[in-house]
Amino acid sequence: MTPSTSAGPVPAPAPPLAARAASVGSSPVREILALTERPEVISFAGGLPAPELFAAQEIRAAYDGVLADEPRRVLQYSTTEGDPALRAAVAGRLAARGLPTGPDELVVTTGSQQALTLLATALLEPGDTVLVEDPTYLAALQCFGFAGARVVPVRSDDAGLDPVALAEAVERERPKLLYLIPTFQNPTGRTLPLERRRAVAEIAARYGMWIVEDDPYGELRFEGEPEPWVAALPQAADRTVLLGSFSKVLAPGLRLGWLRAPAALRRACVVVKQSLDLHCSTVDQAAAARYLADNDLDAHLARVRDAYRERRDALLGGLAAALPPGSTWNHPQGGMFVWARLPEGADATELLHDAVARDVAYVPGAPFFAGPADPASLRLSFTTHSPEEIREGLRRLGGALRAGTR
Missing domain, CATH: 3.40.640.10 (Type I PLP-dependent aspartate aminotransferase-like (Major domain))
Structure with missing residues (x-):
């Protein structure tokens, strides 16, 4: 018998979502970007091209x-x-x-x-x-x-x-x-x-x-x-x-x-x-x-590469002071990302909360693993901000990581 009230039959619930829609989570990177949309945040999180370099x-x-x-x-x-x-x-x-x-x-x-x-x-x-x-x-x-x-x-x-x-x-x-x-x-x-x-x-x-x-x-x-x-x-x-x-x-x-x-x-x-x-x-x-x-796309790309090289170098040049002793990182020859690892026992996901509170952000490395995750890893994008902003972001990041790893 169909349930009813004084107002008439109670509607049956809608069918459930497909199992695949429930089994695949949303992107943690997108969620982090939503947290860092405040203009005062210096974000190393998103793999975002520099908008001022667009050939608008x-x-x-x-x-x-x-x-x-x-x-x-x-x-x-x-x-x-x-x-x-x-x-x-x-x-x-x-x-x-x-x-x-x-x-x-x-x-x-x-x-x-x-x-x-x-x-x-x-x-x-x-x-x-x-x-x-x-x-x-x-x-x-x-x-x-x-x-x-x-x-x-x-x-x-x-x-x-x-x-x-x-x-x-x-x-x-x-x-x-x-x-x-x-x-x-x-x-x-x-x-x-x-x-x-x-x-x-x-x-x-x-x-x-x-x-x-x-x-x-x-x-x-x-x-x-x-x-x-x-x-x-x-x-x-x-x-x-x-x-x-x-x-x-x-x-x-x-x-x-x-x-x-x-x-x-x-x-x-x-x-x-x-x-x-x-x-x-x-x-x-x-x-x-x-x-x-x-237009000459190669000439445009030369300008983009020059800017990104300078930004990569600004990031690499400041990591030793910003990351805790015992951290490691690589030196990419191009692209948009530096991969870093904090000392053993550190959890980059937990430390992100302290970083966002200081108006700086990165992406923890854990969500990128299909196998057992490395909680100490993190991804830093260097393309979105100027070298000056990168240096200020590293100053903030260093403060957050020092406070969180004591």
Whole structure:
């Protein structure tokens, strides 16, 4: 019998959320960013590009140009694969950097984050195994969690993914794919050397495994020589998907990225994308293509790299005074992040409360681990603030950590 009151039948409760929606938590990084939105907070937390370095006037001119010249086209629906001119421009940049690519080998996505979702949907059945570096990009862990995958961490060290550990994990787990960020990794800033990239490619070829190579930071190199993409190595060229993004090199608000994949997988990703959003914004793609045609992105990137190098050096130069004795940190050759570790027994998550109270913030390292977390680790982003603000932030951070580790 249906329950009722004097006002009539009592409505039945709505059906529950899908199990995957309840099992995957929200991003701790996003929650920390919400805590640090006060303008007085100096935040080393978010991986946010410096807004004062955006090519705002040039981007505006690109929008003005396409809206003036082609309003009917750029305000209309378009193809799922993406704007032909934008794909041609991306293909040209990839070829110039040593990876011959045709426009038809690319799919434009809503940031490289959507590319991960497309791949997870096209490749993974619930229960499939995914291998990841440990630690790794937090949103990738969320994405694979929503797909119902079983995520297995692979041991990493200061040079990135350990090929011996990878071979052992592949032999033991028989995964469907490996996800890695080989250049200026998030969260650690590490770069995988060439011999390890070759080993990864050989293992993937030997055991039959997909590689998802995420490269949002590769063009932000300050020093040293660039390493080739894993996708460019012949051993794994037929099984490597390369992801890229305009978020770190142009502006994240555009929400434009791309994937380069073998034909069958690329076609599957196009079908998945049709079900998600039909296609990326037509006008945004057209404006990005116009910007690339009318401006020198490499000259813009040179200015960005110069600024970020100075900010990285300001951060590295002040860590010895800011972190407690016994702390360690790395020296990334590019990207956006420094990975640090407090002395044994310290808990970066607990200490964050003291830091925020002093108007400074960072991201604890624990959420980035797929395996047992290292509570003493933390990620520091150096791109958002000027060198002067970084030095002041380190002064505040030092006060908070000294108070919290007594």
